[in-house]
Each structure stands twice: as C-alpha cells, then as structure tokens.
Amino acid sequence: MLPEPAHPHGHGHVHHPALAHHFDNLAQQGEASTLGMWVFLVTEVLFFGGLFLVYLVYRSKYPEAFIAGSHELDVLLGGINTAVLITSSLTMALAVHAAQTGHRRTLMWLLVATMVLGAAFLGIKSVEYYHKFEEHHIPGPGFVFEKEHFANVQLFFSLYFLMTGLHALHMIIGLGIMTWMLVWSWRGIVTAEYYSPIEISGLYWHFVDIVWIFLFPLLYLLGRHG
C-alpha cells in the first residue's frame, strides 16, 4: 500500500496529507478545530453582546423614540431576510452532511446555494439601506425625522446601521469563506475523512444567522403594535 499523497515524517509511516504533525489523527485534529472555532465565536458573542447591551441601555432610556424608529423599518423585507438566512443555515447544515458522507457534487451545490441565499440577504439589506438613504434617515447633519423624538430616533438609527452594518460585514466575510470552501471542495481537498473545514465554516455561518435572529425582533418588531 503506497498512497501518493504521502507525507514523509522520518518515522516510517504515512499520514493523511491534511493531518498536522502534532495531532494523533484526523478525529483529534477535527475536535481541536471545532473547539478553536468556538473560542473565536465566544469573542464574537461578546463583541455583538456589547452592541446589544448599548441597545438595551438606550432603549430602556428612550422607549418612545425607539418605538418610533422601529416603525420606520420594513417588517416585510426584514421578515423575508430572516427566512432567507434560516434557509441558508439549512443549506449550510446539509452541506456539512454532504461533506461528511463524501458527496462532493452535492456539497458544492449546497455551498453555492448558501452563497446565493447570503447574497440575496445582502441585496435585500441594500434595498432597505437605499430606502433609508432616500428618506434621509442616515444619522448625521442631513438626518430628517419629522415626528417627535428627533435626536433619540437618530440614536436608534445610529445603532440600526452599526448593528446591521457589522452583521452585513460578517455576511460578506462569510461569502468569502464559502468561496474558499467551494475551491477546496472542487480541488478535492475536502473529503469524507477531512471535512473539518466545512464544519467550522458552517459554525461561523450559523453564528451570523443567530445574530440576525436577535437583531430582527429587537430592531423591527418591538413596539410594532398600537
């Protein structure tokens, strides 16, 4: 038995080409990758957590202004985007399954589907941003709000653009990661034995989905009634 991707080690046996020298086997390496990704996601939880905290503090301080701000957002577009992101999380989860079971073509199609849905989310988001631009709801000297609570509604929109903007930036980075994974799947680097890259890319993608799961009710829905 002489597999051609032999990785010379100087101690007489052959490893999977993706196995780093300091791990016993791919299963152990995969567990370490998953744990490492989670540790990164912890920093992301606290990063977005800080923004959610600022939102909570100001919302409790100026509840009427935040309700007035929420009413300016488009629930239909926000709702559609929530459905789009959840669907992209499904295609991502199925992509991990395809990678684990070694279905390379299915994996590639599911990665493409995830990217198309991610791009659709960003497209809808940019339509919403464009509406806000037209209505002069961009915070700054040009900000216009003809109802009550002018200054504090501006605060709401500052948080809206900061939080959804950073979320969108994470989506763009996610699209980059998916492109990278598509290339690795195409080249056959990802296999049923070495699917860890798809798994941890999926962790990132699902995390960005979770951030939106909280952003949508907080920004669009609260104070909607009455």
Next chain:
Amino acid sequence: MSDHIVPTRVYYIIFTILMVCTAITVAVAFVDLGPLNTVVALSIAVFKAVLVVLFFMHVKYSTRLTWAVVVGSVFWLGIMLALTMGDYLTRGWRTYG
C-alpha cells in the same frame, strides 16, 4: 473520523420549527400584549438560537469541552447584561441625597 453524522431529517425538522417560530414572532408583534410583547419576542429568539446551536452547530453531539465553552460564553454575556442593566434600571430608585 468516528464523528456523529446527523441525519438530514433532523435538519429539515429544525428548519421547519425555525420558520414557524419566525412567523409566530412576526404575528405576535402586531398584537398588543403590553410588556409581554418584549418577553415573547425575546423568548422566541432565544429558543430559535438554542435550536441552531444544538442541532445546526452540532453542540448536542459535541465534546464536554465544547459544551463548557458555549455555556461559558452565554454565562459571561449574561453577567455583562445583568450587571449593567441592574445598574441602569435601578438608578431612578435612589431616595437619598
């Protein structure tokens, strides 16, 4: 690898629950429940997030160490939110001075 492979059926079920929850949260937002609106919206969001973490992100099938990291992040986030809001929300209670 001897890792757990989640059957696709599980993903479809979770996806359906997430979609139904999204529809419920939008519908409930237009009904006046008083302060309960916030409670319902955030409870549904937390429920959805837990489903994504456990099933889509495979934490249900992960090692104890991964569990500890995930629970730890939520715990520390909880400390940050609870202590800060505990300060801001009780400032009006001051009766001295």
